[in-house]
Amino acid sequence: xxxxxxxxxxxxxxxxxxxxxxxxxxxxxxxxxxxxxxxxxxxxxxxxxxxxxxxxxxxxxxxxxxxxxxxxxxxxxxxxxxxxxxxxxxxxxxxxxxxxxxxxxxxxxxxxxxxxxxxxxxxxxxxxxxxxxxxxxxxxxxxxxxxxxxxxxxxxxxxxxxxxxxxxxxxxxxxxxxxxxxxxxxxxxxxxxxxxxxxxxxxxxxxxxxxxxxxxxxxxxxxxxxxxxxxxxxxxxxxxxxxxxxxxxxxx
Amino acid sequence: xxxxxxxxxxxxxxxxxxxxxxxxxxxxxxxxxxxxxxxxxxxxxxxxxxxxxxxxxxxxxxxxxxxxxxxxxxxxxxxxxxxxxxxxxxxxxxxxxxxxxxxxxxxxxxxxxxxxxxxxxxxxxxxxxxxxxxxxxxxxxxxxxxxxxxxxxxxxxxxxxxxxxxxxxxxxxxxxxxxxxxxxxxxxxxxxxxxxxxxxxxxxxxxxxxxxxxxxxxxxxxxxxxxxxxxxxxxxxxxxxxxxxxxxxxxxxxxxxxxxxxxxxxxxxxxxxxxxxxxxxxxxxxxxxxxxxxxxxxxxxxxxxxxxxxxxxxxxxxxxxxxxxxxxxxxxxxxxxxxxxxxxxxxxxxxxxxxxxxxxxxxxxxxxxxxxxxxxxxxxxxxxxxxxxxxxxxxxxxxxxxxxxxxxxxxxxxxxxxxxxxxxxxxxxxxxxxxxxxxxxxxxxxxxx
Numbered sequence: 001x002x003x004x005x006x007x008x009x010x011x012x013x014x015x016x017x018x019x020x021x022x023x024x025x026x027x028x029x030x031x032x033x034x035x036x037x038x039x040x041x042x043x044x045x046x047x048x049x050x051x052x053x054x055x056x057x058x059x060x061x062x063x064x065x066x067x068x069x070x071x072x073x074x075x076x077x078x079x080x081x082x083x084x085x086x087x088x089x090x091x092x093x094x095x096x097x098x099x100x101x102x103x104x105x106x107x108x109x110x111x112x113x114x115x116x117x118x119x120x121x122x123x124x125x126x127x128x129x130x131x132x133x134x135x136x137x138x139x140x141x142x143x144x145x146x147x148x149x150x151x152x153x154x155x156x157x158x159x160x161x162x163x164x165x166x167x168x169x170x171x172x173x174x175x176x177x178x179x180x181x182x183x184x185x186x187x188x189x190x191x192x193x194x195x196x197x198x199x200x201x202x203x204x205x206x207x208x209x210x211x212x213x214x215x216x217x218x219x220x221x222x223x224x225x226x227x228x229x230x231x232x233x234x235x236x237x238x239x240x241x242x243x244x245x246x247x248x249x250x251x252x
Numbered sequence: 253x254x255x256x257x258x259x260x261x262x263x264x265x266x267x268x269x270x271x272x273x274x275x276x277x278x279x280x281x282x283x284x285x286x287x288x289x290x291x292x293x294x295x296x297x298x299x300x301x302x303x304x305x306x307x308x309x310x311x312x313x314x315x316x317x318x319x320x321x322x323x324x325x326x327x328x329x330x331x332x333x334x335x336x337x338x339x340x341x342x343x344x345x346x347x348x349x350x351x352x353x354x355x356x357x358x359x360x361x362x363x364x365x366x367x368x369x370x371x372x373x374x375x376x377x378x379x380x381x382x383x384x385x386x387x388x389x390x391x392x393x394x395x396x397x398x399x400x401x402x403x404x405x406x407x408x409x410x411x412x413x414x415x416x417x418x419x420x421x422x423x424x425x426x427x428x429x430x431x432x433x434x435x436x437x438x439x440x441x442x443x444x445x446x447x448x449x450x451x452x453x454x455x456x457x458x459x460x461x462x463x464x465x466x467x468x469x470x471x472x473x474x475x476x477x478x479x480x481x482x483x484x485x486x487x488x489x490x491x492x493x494x495x496x497x498x499x500x501x502x503x504x505x506x507x508x509x510x511x512x513x514x515x516x517x518x519x520x521x522x523x524x525x526x527x528x529x530x531x532x533x534x535x536x537x538x539x540x541x542x543x544x545x546x547x548x549x550x551x552x553x554x555x556x557x558x559x560x561x562x563x564x565x566x567x568x569x570x571x572x573x574x575x576x577x578x579x580x581x582x583x584x585x586x587x588x589x590x591x592x593x594x595x596x597x598x599x600x601x602x603x604x605x606x607x608x609x610x611x612x613x614x615x616x617x618x619x620x621x622x623x624x625x626x627x628x629x630x631x632x633x634x635x636x637x638x639x640x641x642x643x644x645x646x647x648x649x650x651x652x653x654x655x656x657x658x659x660x661x662x663x664x665x666x667x668x669x670x671x672x673x674x675x676x677x678x679x680x681x682x683x684x685x686x687x688x689x690x691x692x693x694x695x696x697x698x699x700x701x
Contacts, residue, residue, distance in 0.1 A: 063606060084611060091609025102604040106264030118253045119609030172608070 011072075012180055012212040013037040013060060018069035020059055030055050031237045032069075035230075039179070040210040042203060046220055047232025053216040056236070057182045060214065061094050062086040074179055091120035095173030095211075099185040101165045103157040103172075110153040113138035113171045116178075123176020134175070141171040144208075145201050163194050167201065174205050181206060183215045187222070199225055254614060258621035261601075265594065269626060272587045276630025279583035280673055281637040283576040284666055288638070289649075290569055291665070292657050297323065297561070300444040301525070301554050303375035304350075305534045308332065308340060308541055309523040311548035315564065318557045321352055321523035324362045324445050328354065331520035336547045340524060345533045348373045350525040353457055358416045361402045363450045365457035365521075373527055376444045386410055387437035393456040396433040399449045400441035401656070408435050416450070416460065443656045454521070526551075580673055584680050587626055591619065591684040595691070602692045616689040623681020630677070631670050635662065 013035065020030040029052040037043050047053050058064040059071055062078045065086070071078045074093055078086055095116065103112045117124040117134045127137040139153055145167040157168060166186060173181050183202075187195040199222070206213045215226065223229035262269040301307075301322050309317040310330030319325040341349040350373055353365035364370075371382055371389050387410045390397055396414055398406075408414070413432045433452055441447055528534060534553055541551035602615050642649075642657055649657060662670070 061607060087606075087609070087611040090607075091611075096607045098604065098607070102600065102607075104601065104604065106260045111260075115605075116608045118257075119605075119611070119614065123609075 011036040012039050012041075012074055013214065014070070014072040015060075016070045018059065018066045018071055020055060020064060020066045024067075028067075030059060030066075032056065032235055033237060035235060037212055037214060039212055040207070042206065042213045042225075042227045043215065044223055044226040044229040045214065045216045045232050045235070046218060046223065046229060047216075047236070048218055051232050052236050053232055054184055056232075057096075057184055057214070057216060060180075061096060061182055062090045088120075091116065092122040093179050095175075095178040095181040097169050097173045097181065097183040097186045099188055101169040101186070103165055103168055105156070105158050107157065108154050109142070109147075109157055109160070109168050110135055110138050112157055112168055113141065113175055115172060117176050120176060123178065126176045138171065138175055141174055141205070142167070144205055145171055147171075162189060163198070166190070166198055170198070170202050170205070174209070174211065177209045178211065180212045180214070183213065185217050186215075187217065187219070195219075195222070196225075254617045255621050255625070258618050258625055261618070262622055262625065268590050268594065272590045272626050273630045273633060275586045276580075276583040276627060276673075276677070277633035277637055279576075279580040280631050280634025280670070281641060283573075283580050283669060283673070284634065284638045284662070285641060286572050286576045287666060287669060288642070288657065290572070291663070294562070296443060296656070297558060299377040299442075300446075301375075302377060302379055303373075303527060304525045304554055305528040305531055306526040306537060306541070306551050307523055307554055307557075308336075308526060308549055308551045311550050314550060314552040314557045315560050317523065317550050317552055318554060318561065320354070321525075322445065322554070324354065324449070328522045331522060332524060332549065333547055334519050334521065336544070336549065337521055337524055339546070340526065340541065343537075345528050345530070345537055346526055347529045348527040350374060351454060351521045352523045352525065353454055353521045355522065356416045356457065356460070358414060358450050359406060361399070361406075361448055361450050362445075363416050363452060363457070365452055365454045367454060370451065374446075374525065376442050376446065380442070382442070382446065383440040384437045385440045387435070390436050390451070390453050390456070393453055393459050394432070394434050395436040395453065395456070397437040397439060397451040398435055399439055399447040399451070401447040402450055403435075403438045408438075410435050410438070414450075416452075441656070443658065447656065458519075580676070583630070584627070584673075584676055587623060587630075587677065588680050588683060591623060591681070592687070595684060595688055598688070599691055602688055606692050612689050612692055615692045616685045619685035619688050620678065620681045623684065624674075624678050627674055627677025627681070631673055635670075 014037075015032050015035040017034075018030060018032045019028045021028040045053055045056070055064065059066055059078075060073060062071075062073070062081070065079055073089070076089060078089070081089060104115065107115065114134045117127060124134055127134045130137060132140070139148075139150070142148065142153070147164060147167050152164075157165060160168065169186065173183070187198060190198060202213070203225070205211070215222075216232075307317060307321055309321055309328060310332055312329045316326060316329070320328045337349065337351055340346060348369060350369045351365075351367055352370075354362060356363040356365075368389060374382055376382075384397070385400070387397070389395070398408055402408070412435045414435060415432050433456060439446065439451075526537075528537060538551045538553060541549050602610075602618075605615060605618075606612075639659075642659075646657055
């Protein structure tokens with residue numbers, strides 16, 4: 001396991017004094033004083049359901065905009081970007097894996113994996129720079145994730161097993177080599193062995209491209225597999241929540 | 253990118269999408285069908301008589317005269333004497349005349365008594381002359397020339413003997429079987445009432461009625477009835493022996509048409525088509541004929557009277573088109589409902605697309621693309637259904653309404669209607685598109701319902 005230094009210079013993600021609430025009258029659901037994630041780092045954020053983890057991921061992806069504070073990703077202040085520029089930034093630089101995989105049911109395996117390239121010319125170009133078409137890169141990624149069966153590429157995703165769907169979701173997040181992958185509890189529906197196998201495949205791909213991974217989970221047993229694990233309740237200083245001491249960003 | 257995604261999404265919801273397309277298609281087929289029949293009716297009417305400057309008949313309303321003489325709708329209330337016909341034909345302004353004698357039928361088709369002038373001067377459509385596809389014109393009192401539809405419907409061939417009947421209904425109550433006719437010619441299709449007419453000479457028709465008069469003479473009851481009718485006519489103030497009380501169609505009584513005297517082919521006829529040497533004289537001639545002292549006549553300008561017919565029908569036409577338009581609106585409203593009800597189950601899909609890099613306009617365009625696709629496919633299917641319906645229903649339309657609808661590609665007006673429907677479909681698609689756009693902005697990567 002590689003440990004990365006989270007300096008301001010090479011930080012892929014840098015949050016400071018970030019506050020977000022669903023509406024002005026309610027208390028913030030995200031209140032992060034500081035968080036830095038280095039390039040290539042594998043960070044685990046652990047916390048109970050409803051603690052604001054998914055909201056934080058939406059802030060990092062630029063889907064939501066913080067009411068105050070700074071959210072910098074790859075040196076770009078997301079709050080300073082226009083809505084469309086933020087959308088384009090996400091399409092170009094960020095891959096997402098969802099808890100329930102959220103594959104598009106009416107698309108085939110290959111079409112699902114290729115989908116992000118439809119929204120990002122940059123990711124499409126990166127695929128083509130490798131001398132292969134987007135479809136070939138999708139097939140290669142799936143092969144790396146132990147789904148090399150050609151017949152599988154044309155199948156509807158609804159016919160896949162949970163493990164297969166998860167790998168398709170991982171390939172979708174990695175296509176076009178985004179610098180940052182956000183994973184929202186993607187292993188919650190897997191048993192222990194399959195969970196470890198999936199993480200191994202995901203880490204291998206992230207390491208191959210030096211992709212930064214922020215992985216949200218409520219499963220503390222996964223912590224040793226990551227470069228760093230942060231207790232979300234410590235990170236997210238929302239009103240009434242006592243700060244934890246172990247595994248906090250500051251503690252590292 | 254967005255349109256293939258929209259089509260695949262619709263394929264995933266194929267049942268709802270198919271029903272939506274079907275409802276749009278049916279409404280479009282109805283709208284275009286009504287428009288096509290409306291246009292074709294107008295064209296058929298407008299094409300039925302061409303180059304005729306005046307139509308002259310017994311005193312009646314202009315519309316009634318036009319409908320009964322040219323379109324064979326209703327019956328003439330009275331007849332015109334042969335003397336009047338000769339007088340009009342001899343006027344110096346008149347280039348040609350066609351006498352028309354209606355009132356008999358054969359198996360539901362009108363029998364028209366006329367002269368050779370009919371084949372020489374009658375024009376339809378854009379100054380088109382009648383053409384025979386088989387045989388020749390009638391040259392004697394037994395010859396009969398069939399309209400195209402009559403020949404097709406009854407399967408008659410040249411040389412076939414035919415017996416005509418009194419009245420113009422489908423059912424014959426009295427047959428003129430003492431004077432059988434023989435088919436000598438079949439006319440080419442014109443798309444006008446000519447196709448549904450059986451043409452015989454005035455002499456032939458007169459011979460039939462002469463026979464009828466002779467029968468009346470030896471039958472005391474028939475003779476007494478005829479006399480009673482004549483007395484009744486005289487009491488009503490008419491001096492003309494041919495006058496028949498209002499409301500009683502002239503064609504039910506034409507014993508008086510028989511036994512033409514002085515070598516004339518008939519004593520009375522139903523109407524006269526008149527061609528003038530100079531069209532500019534039409535109004536003058538119309539006034540002159542309407543003021544004839546010898547016999548009360550009505551002269552009409554066919555084009556002007558046709559406009560009156562359109563005015564009468566305009567309200568019904570507009571109502572029909574409005575109802576068809578409302579059906580289209582209902583079809584599009586069905587699409588709106590289908591798209592709006594699908595939104596709640598598709599919010600997650602949109603959130604996923606947004607997380608994968610789709611911009612709000614992508615989501616907006618996806619829904620708009622779906623609405624556009626559904627509308628266009630619905631229009632396409634509607635056109636196919638229209639042509640299929642016309643192909644299947646054409647024989648019925650021709651038989652029951654006398655409406656011949658030839659195949660033709662959609663007209664500019666119909667294209668306009670289709671564009672209007674497409675535009676309305678796109679506009680309606682803006683509603684769910686905007687709604688999902690707003691939802692996708694609010695939902696972010698998670699859906700809080």
